[in-house]
Amino acid sequence: MLALHQMQMSGNCYKVRLAAHQLGIPLKLIDYPLMAGKTRTPEFLAKNPNGRVPLLELEDGRCLAESGAILCYLADGNALLPADKWARAETLQWMFFEQYSHEPYIAVARYWLRYAPAAELEKKRHLVPEWHEKGRAALGVMETRLGRHDWFAGGRYSIADIALYGYSHCAEEGGFDLAGYPAVRAWLARVAAQHNHLAMWA
Numbered sequence: 282m283l284a285l286h287q288m289q290m291s292g293n294c295y296k297v298r299l300a301a302h303q304l305g306i307p308l309k310l311i312d313y314p315l316m317a318g319k320t321r322t323p324e325f326l327a328k329n330p331n332g333r334v335p336l337l338e339l340e341d342g343r344c345l346a347e348s349g350a351i352l353c354y355l356a357d358g359n360a361l362l363p364a365d366k367w368a369r370a371e372t373l374q375w376m377f378f379e380q381y382s383h384e385p386y387i388a389v390a391r392y393w394l395r396y397a398p399a400a401e402l403e404k405k406r407h408l409v410p411e412w413h414e415k416g417r418a419a420l421g422v423m424e425t426r427l428g429r430h431d432w433f434a435g436g437r438y439s440i441a442d443i444a445l446y447g448y449s450h451c452a453e454e455g456g457f458d459l460a461g462y463p464a465v466r467a468w469l470a471r472v473a474a475q476h477n478h479l480a481m482w483a
Contacts, residue, residue: 284309286320286328286336290396292388292447293348294335295481300355300443302479311338315396348447349376352440361440368435375433375441378422379448386416388448390455413456420462423449427464431471438475446472451481 285301285308287294301308313319313334320332328344329336337345337354345351356362363369390412393405423445426433433441450469453459459466472478 282307282309284311284338286311287334288313288315296348296443296447297335297351299479300352300440303477304355304359306355349380349444352444356440363435363439371434372439372441376444379444383419384448386412387452387455390416391451394456395454416457420465424462424464427468442472
Protein backbone atom coordinates (compact mmCIF):
# COMPACT_ATOMS: atom_id res chain seq x y z
CA MET A 282 0.00 0.00 0.00
CA LEU A 283 1.11 3.54 -0.71
CA ALA A 284 2.03 5.52 2.41
CA LEU A 285 1.39 9.22 2.78
CA HIS A 286 3.55 11.10 5.25
CA GLN A 287 1.30 14.01 6.16
CA MET A 288 -0.23 16.55 8.55
CA GLN A 289 -4.01 16.51 8.80
CA MET A 290 -4.35 20.33 8.83
CA SER A 291 -2.18 20.85 5.78
CA GLY A 292 -4.05 21.77 2.62
CA ASN A 293 -1.21 20.32 0.55
CA CYS A 294 -1.64 16.97 2.28
CA TYR A 295 -5.41 17.21 2.04
CA LYS A 296 -5.21 17.55 -1.75
CA VAL A 297 -3.48 14.17 -1.92
CA ARG A 298 -5.95 12.47 0.42
CA LEU A 299 -8.89 13.88 -1.54
CA ALA A 300 -7.56 12.79 -4.93
CA ALA A 301 -6.63 9.33 -3.70
CA HIS A 302 -10.06 8.87 -2.10
CA GLN A 303 -11.84 9.91 -5.28
CA LEU A 304 -9.63 7.63 -7.36
CA GLY A 305 -10.17 4.68 -5.02
CA ILE A 306 -6.48 4.48 -4.10
CA PRO A 307 -5.96 3.36 -0.49
CA LEU A 308 -3.32 5.20 1.52
CA LYS A 309 -1.60 4.38 4.77
CA LEU A 310 -1.44 7.70 6.62
CA ILE A 311 1.66 8.46 8.66
CA ASP A 312 0.95 11.59 10.67
CA TYR A 313 3.41 14.26 11.74
CA PRO A 314 2.26 16.64 14.48
CA LEU A 315 2.45 20.33 13.71
CA MET A 316 5.61 21.99 15.08
CA ALA A 317 6.96 18.75 16.54
CA GLY A 318 10.06 18.88 14.33
CA LYS A 319 9.69 15.29 13.15
CA THR A 320 10.16 16.20 9.48
CA ARG A 321 13.66 17.41 10.40
CA THR A 322 14.91 14.09 11.76
CA PRO A 323 17.67 12.23 9.88
CA GLU A 324 15.21 9.43 9.14
CA PHE A 325 12.73 11.73 7.44
CA LEU A 326 15.38 13.81 5.66
CA ALA A 327 16.69 10.58 4.13
CA LYS A 328 13.29 10.25 2.46
CA ASN A 329 12.84 13.95 1.61
CA PRO A 330 15.87 16.24 2.00
CA ASN A 331 13.50 19.23 1.84
CA GLY A 332 12.02 18.15 5.15
CA ARG A 333 8.37 18.68 4.25
CA VAL A 334 5.11 16.82 3.88
CA PRO A 335 3.25 15.59 1.93
CA LEU A 336 5.55 12.79 0.94
CA LEU A 337 4.27 9.73 -0.92
CA GLU A 338 6.20 6.54 -0.22
CA LEU A 339 5.78 3.72 -2.73
CA GLU A 340 5.80 0.04 -1.86
CA ASP A 341 9.34 -0.29 -3.25
CA GLY A 342 10.65 2.50 -1.02
CA ARG A 343 10.78 5.28 -3.61
CA CYS A 344 9.53 8.60 -2.28
CA LEU A 345 7.82 11.43 -4.13
CA ALA A 346 7.53 14.93 -2.64
CA GLU A 347 5.54 18.03 -3.65
CA SER A 348 1.75 17.91 -3.71
CA GLY A 349 1.44 18.74 -7.41
CA ALA A 350 3.81 15.97 -8.43
CA ILE A 351 1.98 13.51 -6.20
CA LEU A 352 -1.39 14.51 -7.67
CA CYS A 353 -0.04 13.95 -11.19
CA TYR A 354 1.37 10.56 -10.22
CA LEU A 355 -1.88 9.37 -8.65
CA ALA A 356 -4.11 10.70 -11.42
CA ASP A 357 -2.03 9.54 -14.39
CA GLY A 358 -4.23 7.47 -16.68
CA ASN A 359 -7.41 8.60 -14.92
CA ALA A 360 -10.02 11.23 -15.73
CA LEU A 361 -8.68 13.62 -13.09
CA LEU A 362 -5.64 14.25 -15.31
CA PRO A 363 -6.76 15.00 -18.89
CA ALA A 364 -5.18 13.00 -21.71
CA ASP A 365 -5.64 15.82 -24.22
CA LYS A 366 -2.38 17.76 -24.67
CA TRP A 367 -3.91 21.22 -24.28
CA ALA A 368 -6.15 20.27 -21.36
CA ARG A 369 -3.22 18.65 -19.57
CA ALA A 370 -1.08 21.76 -20.04
CA GLU A 371 -3.99 23.89 -18.83
CA THR A 372 -4.24 21.67 -15.74
CA LEU A 373 -0.56 22.18 -14.98
CA GLN A 374 -0.90 25.91 -15.59
CA TRP A 375 -3.45 26.24 -12.79
CA MET A 376 -1.49 23.93 -10.50
CA PHE A 377 1.60 26.11 -10.97
CA PHE A 378 -0.55 29.19 -10.34
CA GLU A 379 -1.75 27.62 -7.10
CA GLN A 380 1.76 27.00 -5.82
CA TYR A 381 3.24 30.32 -6.98
CA SER A 382 0.45 32.90 -6.63
CA HIS A 383 -2.15 31.34 -4.32
CA GLU A 384 -0.67 29.04 -1.68
CA PRO A 385 2.17 31.37 -0.55
CA TYR A 386 -0.41 33.91 0.64
CA ILE A 387 -3.67 32.12 1.41
CA ALA A 388 -2.06 29.11 3.06
CA VAL A 389 0.56 31.17 4.85
CA ALA A 390 -2.04 33.58 6.26
CA ARG A 391 -4.10 30.62 7.44
CA TYR A 392 -1.16 29.02 9.21
CA TRP A 393 -0.01 32.15 11.02
CA LEU A 394 -3.45 33.43 11.95
CA ARG A 395 -5.01 30.09 12.90
CA TYR A 396 -2.27 27.69 13.98
CA ALA A 397 0.93 29.54 14.90
CA PRO A 398 1.73 30.38 18.54
CA ALA A 399 0.61 33.91 19.39
CA ALA A 400 4.13 35.06 20.27
CA GLU A 401 5.45 33.86 16.91
CA LEU A 402 2.55 35.49 15.05
CA GLU A 403 3.49 38.87 16.47
CA LYS A 404 6.85 38.63 14.71
CA LYS A 405 5.00 38.22 11.39
CA ARG A 406 2.08 40.55 12.04
CA HIS A 407 3.50 43.24 9.73
CA LEU A 408 3.28 40.79 6.80
CA VAL A 409 -0.44 40.08 7.17
CA PRO A 410 -1.60 43.00 4.96
CA GLU A 411 0.67 41.81 2.14
CA TRP A 412 -0.57 38.22 2.46
CA HIS A 413 -4.16 39.45 2.30
CA GLU A 414 -3.52 41.75 -0.65
CA LYS A 415 -1.80 39.09 -2.72
CA GLY A 416 -4.20 36.37 -1.62
CA ARG A 417 -7.15 38.49 -2.70
CA ALA A 418 -5.43 39.04 -6.03
CA ALA A 419 -5.20 35.27 -6.51
CA LEU A 420 -8.86 34.86 -5.59
CA GLY A 421 -9.66 37.57 -8.13
CA VAL A 422 -7.89 35.61 -10.86
CA MET A 423 -9.89 32.55 -9.88
CA GLU A 424 -13.13 34.56 -9.85
CA THR A 425 -12.47 35.75 -13.41
CA ARG A 426 -11.82 32.20 -14.63
CA LEU A 427 -14.78 30.71 -12.80
CA GLY A 428 -17.09 33.44 -14.02
CA ARG A 429 -16.76 31.89 -17.47
CA HIS A 430 -16.01 28.22 -16.72
CA ASP A 431 -17.32 25.68 -14.23
CA TRP A 432 -13.88 24.09 -13.85
CA PHE A 433 -10.29 25.26 -14.19
CA ALA A 434 -9.06 22.97 -16.96
CA GLY A 435 -10.31 20.72 -19.71
CA GLY A 436 -13.97 21.57 -19.17
CA ARG A 437 -14.30 19.11 -16.30
CA TYR A 438 -13.30 18.46 -12.69
CA SER A 439 -9.59 17.65 -12.45
CA ILE A 440 -6.57 17.78 -10.19
CA ALA A 441 -6.35 21.48 -11.05
CA ASP A 442 -9.56 21.94 -9.07
CA ILE A 443 -8.31 19.72 -6.27
CA ALA A 444 -5.06 21.67 -6.06
CA LEU A 445 -6.87 25.01 -5.76
CA TYR A 446 -9.59 23.66 -3.48
CA GLY A 447 -7.10 22.52 -0.84
CA TYR A 448 -6.57 25.98 0.63
CA SER A 449 -9.40 27.94 -1.01
CA HIS A 450 -12.11 26.06 0.89
CA CYS A 451 -10.56 27.10 4.21
CA ALA A 452 -9.34 30.55 3.16
CA GLU A 453 -11.58 32.23 5.70
CA GLU A 454 -9.37 30.74 8.43
CA GLY A 455 -6.67 33.03 7.08
CA GLY A 456 -8.87 36.12 7.20
CA PHE A 457 -10.13 36.06 3.62
CA ASP A 458 -13.78 37.01 3.15
CA LEU A 459 -15.15 34.99 0.23
CA ALA A 460 -18.43 36.93 0.10
CA GLY A 461 -17.03 39.07 -2.70
CA TYR A 462 -16.20 36.04 -4.86
CA PRO A 463 -19.53 34.45 -5.85
CA ALA A 464 -18.07 32.36 -8.67
CA VAL A 465 -15.43 30.96 -6.34
CA ARG A 466 -18.07 30.12 -3.74
CA ALA A 467 -20.22 28.38 -6.37
CA TRP A 468 -17.17 26.40 -7.51
CA LEU A 469 -16.37 25.37 -3.93
CA ALA A 470 -19.90 23.97 -3.69
CA ARG A 471 -19.45 22.08 -6.98
CA VAL A 472 -16.21 20.52 -5.75
CA ALA A 473 -17.80 19.52 -2.45
CA ALA A 474 -20.64 17.85 -4.40
CA GLN A 475 -18.29 15.62 -6.41
CA HIS A 476 -18.52 11.85 -6.02
CA ASN A 477 -16.49 10.50 -3.09
CA HIS A 478 -15.69 13.95 -1.75
CA LEU A 479 -13.64 13.81 1.44
CA ALA A 480 -13.64 16.55 4.06
CA MET A 481 -10.28 17.82 5.31
CA TRP A 482 -10.77 16.55 8.85
CA ALA A 483 -12.39 13.24 7.86
